[in-house]
Amino acid sequence: MSELNKTPLYALHVELGGKMVPFAGYEMPVQFPLGVKKEHEHTRSACGLFDVSHMGQLLIKGPDPAAALETLVSADIVGLEVGMQRYALFTGDEGGILDDLMVVRGEGHLYLVVNAACRDQDLAHLRVGLGQDYHVETLDRGLLALQGPRAADVMKRVCPEACDMVFMQHGRFTLAGFPVWISRSGYTGEDGFEISVEKDDTDGLARRLLDEPEVEAIGLGARDSLRLEAGLCLYGHDIDTTTTPVEAGLIWAVGKARRHGGERVGGFPGADLILHQIDARDHDRKRVGLVAEGRAPVREGTELFDEEGHRIGEVTSGSFGPTVGKPVAMGYVSVAHAEAGNRVFAEVRGKRLPMTVARMPFVTPGYYRG
Amino acid sequence: MSNLPANLRYTESHEWVLDNGDGTVTLGITDHAQQALGDVVFVELPDVGRTLESGGELGVIESVKAASDLYAPLAGEIVEANTALEDAPETVNESPYDKGWIAKLKPSNIEAINDLLDADAYAKVAEQDD
Numbered sequence: 001m002s003e004l005n006k007t008p009l010y011a012l013h014v015e016l017g018g019k020m021v022p023f024a025g026y027e028m029p030v031q032f033p034l035g036v037k038k039e040h041e042h043t044r045s046a047c048g049l050f051d052v053s054h055m056g057q058l059l060i061k062g063p064d065p066a067a068a069l070e071t072l073v074s075a076d077i078v079g080l081e082v083g084m085q086r087y088a089l090f091t092g093d094e095g096g097i098l099d100d101l102m103v104v105r106g107e108g109h110l111y112l113v114v115n116a117a118c119r120d121q122d123l124a125h126l127r128v129g130l131g132q133d134y135h136v137e138t139l140d141r142g143l144l145a146l147q148g149p150r151a152a153d154v155m156k157r158v159c160p161e162a163c164d165m166v167f168m169q170h171g172r173f174t175l176a177g178f179p180v181w182i183s184r185s186g187y188t189g190e191d192g193f194e195i196s197v198e199k200d201d202t203d204g205l206a207r208r209l210l211d212e213p214e215v216e217a218i219g220l221g222a223r224d225s226l227r228l229e230a231g232l233c234l235y236g237h238d239i240d241t242t243t244t245p246v247e248a249g250l251i252w253a254v255g256k257a258r259r260h261g262g263e264r265v266g267g268f269p270g271a272d273l274i275l276h277q278i279d280a281r282d283h284d285r286k287r288v289g290l291v292a293e294g295r296a297p298v299r300e301g302t303e304l305f306d307e308e309g310h311r312i313g314e315v316t317s318g319s320f321g322p323t324v325g326k327p328v329a330m331g332y333v334s335v336a337h338a339e340a341g342n343r344v345f346a347e348v349r350g351k352r353l354p355m356t357v358a359r360m361p362f363v364t365p366g367y368y369r370g
Numbered sequence: 371m372s373n374l375p376a377n378l379r380y381t382e383s384h385e386w387v388l389d390n391g392d393g394t395v396t397l398g399i400t401d402h403a404q405q406a407l408g409d410v411v412f413v414e415l416p417d418v419g420r421t422l423e424s425g426g427e428l429g430v431i432e433s434v435k436a437a438s439d440l441y442a443p444l445a446g447e448i449v450e451a452n453t454a455l456e457d458a459p460e461t462v463n464e465s466p467y468d469k470g471w472i473a474k475l476k477p478s479n480i481e482a483i484n485d486l487l488d489a490d491a492y493a494k495v496a497e498q499d500d
């Protein structure tokens with residue numbers, strides 16, 4: 001086992017009493033003394049600060065980088081305006097998902113945020129896929145997420161200009177003296193901001209934000225329950241190389257311009273299969289949300305059955321949803337059982353526990369759309 | 371440091387045991403264990419009448435984070451389960467040694483309680499765990 005990496009906030013996490021665990025090759029705080037449930041609730045009612053510096057921040061430069069990236073992702077990048085961010089998927093030749101990522105279109109460059117565990121593989125994939133006309137580099141920067149209904153109140157005090165942005169807008173600002181890149185986005189289902197900052201400024205910026213009365217430091221545990229309630233996928237769990245965007249319910253991450261009838265049909269790995277699935281809807285399984293009728297949490301890997309006892313699928317993420325007040329999960333079930341309101345049974349410790357297929361997100365999103 | 375009442379006995383798997391003096395014992399999880407688990411959201415209680423070996427799986431405690439098994443500190447028969455936890459599992463966090471008890475057990479050999487850890491010995495176990 002190689003030594004774990006540390007983010008620029010490692011010392012701060014320890015100082016704040018964070019319980020450090022290995023995650024995607026980094027030593028990260030799973031929770032702070034507040035505890036997972038209260039951290040979750042605080043983010044839903046006020047404002048949480050998350051260290052996401054472990055995530056890969058990549059910069060692509062070269063001729064028309066948007067058109068070039070479209071050879072590797074299914075999203076519409078050419079149609080993305082400068083200063084806007086979009087969710088995208090690196091697809092594989094078999095139609096599976098190699099990683100999910102955020103793409104920001106800058107002036108003459110693209111800025112990508114990818115999953116920590118996939119960063120090296122994504123970097124190699126980009127270098128091979130884009131060829132030598134493109135310069136792809138990993139940025140050694142910190143990344144913080146300020147999330148929650150009070151995030152904008154905090155931002156108004158430290159960087160009021162950033163509050164003019166709407167959901168998925170991105171810009172460069174000075175925040176309390178620190179030069180930063182901010183996008184109005186996040187992975188909690190709440191309004192909020194993701195702030196990329198120079199590595200050496202990360203600790204100072206985090207301390208400055210934690211000085212604001214609404215802000216609490218939040219660990220990975222609450223990050224997971226928040227994103228689950230928001231219906232957002234965790235790569236390697238809810239989506240991976242064996243799941244297609246159609247099975248995963250991520251058709252919206254295949255740009256209309258990239259589908260049949262669009263201006264730039266296909267042209268990304270696995271396009272034949274993915275576009276066929278979009279048209280024919282002949283895929284066998286689908287990602288769904290599940291709400292338990294009882295109180296026992298239903299965890300990842302739990303098998304799902306129908307009324308007659310036939311196995312119909314498996315849970316890919318599951319926990320107690322503090323805001324929903326019930327155990328919530330997502331998983332894949334055969335298409336015949338995927339309709340909202342349908343009853344399925346999760347086998348937990350030998351018992352078949354009833355769950356209801358539910359629409360996601362499980363909570364109402366607070367994204368700021370102006 | 372967590373709270374460790376001197377009148378209780380403990381296990382290395384973080385259960386506590388109280389001798390009720392009537393041939394039964396009450397058991398639960400320690401303050402240290404509830405802190406480590408975090409917010410308890412579900413307790414799977416043992417069925418009354420079930421007979422368990424020492425160290426046998428007695429139930430499950432689920433926190434927001436994960437599921438943890440509960441083990442029988444002594445061999446015996448379950449005579450009562452704390453059904454109040456079905457609706458208020460957070461009681462395990464709030465009152466681990468009192469209202470948050472898990473079950474009552476009638477040990478096949480009550481003397482075996484003397485083989486369990488005392489508060490000082492358990493304090494060392496909990497310390498290594500941190």
